[in-house]
Amino acid sequence: MIQRDYLIIGGGIGGASVCQGIRRYDKRGSVTLISTEIFPPYKRWILSKSFLREKDPQLKKLQEPDEHWYQANKIETRFGTVVTQFNIDRRLAVLANGESIEFNKACLAMGSRPVRPPVAGVGLGNVIYLRTIRDALALREMANLEKTVMVVGGGLLACEAAASLRMMKLKVSLMHRDSYLLNRYVDPETGGWLTEYFTKHGITMLMGESLNGFEGKTILRNVQTKSGDRHPAGLAVVACGAEPNLDLVRNTPLAGPHGSPVTDYLETEEKGIYAIGDLAFYPDRVMGGVRRQTHWDNARDQGVIAGANMTGKKRIRYEQIPYFWSEMFDLHLDCVGDFSVLPTRIDLRGAYAKKKFVARYYQGEKLRAILLCQQTPREVEAAKKELRHALGK
Numbered sequence: 001m002i003q004r005d006y007l008i009i010g011g012g013i014g015g016a017s018v019c020q021g022i023r024r025y026d027k028r029g030s031v032t033l034i035s036t037e038i039f040p041p042y043k044r045w046i047l048s049k050s051f052l053r054e055k056d057p058q059l060k061k062l063q064e065p066d067e068h069w070y071q072a073n074k075i076e077t078r079f080g081t082v083v084t085q086f087n088i089d090r091r092l093a094v095l096a097n098g099e100s101i102e103f104n105k106a107c108l109a110m111g112s113r114p115v116r117p118p119v120a121g122v123g124l125g126n127v128i129y130l131r132t133i134r135d136a137l138a139l140r141e142m143a144n145l146e147k148t149v150m151v152v153g154g155g156l157l158a159c160e161a162a163a164s165l166r167m168m169k170l171k172v173s174l175m176h177r178d179s180y181l182l183n184r185y186v187d188p189e190t191g192g193w194l195t196e197y198f199t200k201h202g203i204t205m206l207m208g209e210s211l212n213g214f215e216g217k218t219i220l221r222n223v224q225t226k227s228g229d230r231h232p233a234g235l236a237v238v239a240c241g242a243e244p245n246l247d248l249v250r251n252t253p254l255a256g257p258h259g260s261p262v263t264d265y266l267e268t269e270e271k272g273i274y275a276i277g278d279l280a281f282y283p284d285r286v287m288g289g290v291r292r293q294t295h296w297d298n299a300r301d302q303g304v305i306a307g308a309n310m311t312g313k314k315r316i317r318y319e320q321i322p323y324f325w326s327e328m329f330d331l332h333l334d335c336v337g338d339f340s341v342l343p344t345r346i347d348l349r350g351a352y353a354k355k356k357f358v359a360r361y362y363q364g365e366k367l368r369a370i371l372l373c374q375q376t377p378r379e380v381e382a383a384k385k386e387l388r389h390a391l392g393k
């Protein structure tokens with residue numbers, strides 16, 4: 001039986017950051033990082049952006065941190081390995097190869113996976129779910145062979161993938177059940193402007209259309225809508241949301257309906273077991289309420305804090321302001337605060353026509369979120385400060 005002081009399950013940015021957080025305060029404890037993917041933790045966010053478009057992307061450049069960091073810091077890594085069982089009472093994890101690891105403390109960092117819509121043909125060849133380097137490599141290959149692509153979804157990933165594929169000169173359609181893009185985040189006017197922007201860039205926008213299924217014998221031929229239309233496509237990218245990878249702890253208190261519930265310190269109700277990143281359902285000390293974020297900075301920052309707390313030498317609360325960014329065509333959007341509820345009032349400075357604006361979202365008199373388009377990192381930091389100040393934090 002292998003014994004470890006720290007076991008980290010999941011090698012995304014969250015898992016990698018936990019290792020970094022541990023090593024800041026404990027240079028000696030034994031640490032094992034296990035991940036299903038064969039690649040060391042990498043910049044997942046790039047997969048829908050320049051990685052698709054670059055002629056010859058260098059996989060090594062994607063690593064974060066560089067793979068040598070683990071060796072230099074005496075972190076044992078097991079990439080390409082799945083944890084199949086997690087016994088909370090015995091503090092024991094079983095790997096797919098039958099090995100067991102007994103741990104003192106553990107962190108769940110299994111992230112999320114794409115939602116598969118419950119329709120026919122979701123498993124056909126050329127129907128892609130973009131989550132891993134492998135998916136992105138497959139999409140790149142197919143994008144070189146196929147000319148017509150359907151992107152299903154209207155969220156961040158769908159918009160980014162559609163924009164990248166269009167920039168690669170493919171004939172792109174986008175099907176979204178709502179009437180405007182990014183409807184989960186932005187107001188109708190901004191969303192309408194963005195939808196129009198995609199149309200102007202040559203994407204056929206099928207708004208208010210729902211997916212009925214994918215047709216084809218072995219590979220995709222057509223995409224069907226619920227309204228009865230059939231759109232020929234040689235390739236589809238499905239981006240209908242992400243759900244937490246909680247199978248390992250299913251039917252335990254570590255798996256709730258919205259993610260893995262944790263405290264301010266990112267610890268689950270089981271002492272010594274933490275959960276972070278796309279998995280964690282955490283109390284938001286800045287905006288209030290409880291939330292699960294599926295964004296890069298959140299996973300990275302939670303990882304570092306959970307790692308530090310796991311050593312027992314620190315006790316740090318997670319109190320970052322929610323933040324994410326996105327890129328589509330030549331637009332760069334930064335989103336600071338809580339976008340989960342539509343604003344009752346918007347203060348727009350700048351102009352859509354100039355592609356440069358800042359929109360402040362209010363609930364009543366309270367500032368809740370700031371959307372920045374084509375602004376500098378300094379302005380983004382100022383927006384975070386402004387929001388904290390407005391919330392009295």
Ligand SMILES: Cc1cc2nc3c(=O)[nH]c(=O)nc-3n(C[C@H](O)[C@H](O)[C@H](O)COP(=O)(O)OP(=O)(O)OC[C@H]3O[C@@H](n4cnc5c(N)ncnc54)[C@H](O)[C@@H]3O)c2cc1C
Nearest residue numbers: 010012013014036045083110111112277278294295296299
């Ligand atoms: C294409 C794409 C573009 C994105 N762009 C942006 C962006 O522009 N801005 C932004 O803020 N966010 C973006 N995101 C979201 C961001 O990448 C995620 O929020 C972040 O990667 C979450 O990190 P994580 O470590 O929590 O989980 P993940 O990155 O999902 O990593 C979890 C890892 O755990 C592994 N794992 C799962 N189960 C097991 C198991 N049982 N045993 C072992 N290993 C397991 C998984 O295989 C995976 O490698 C993007 C995501 C994608 C997919």
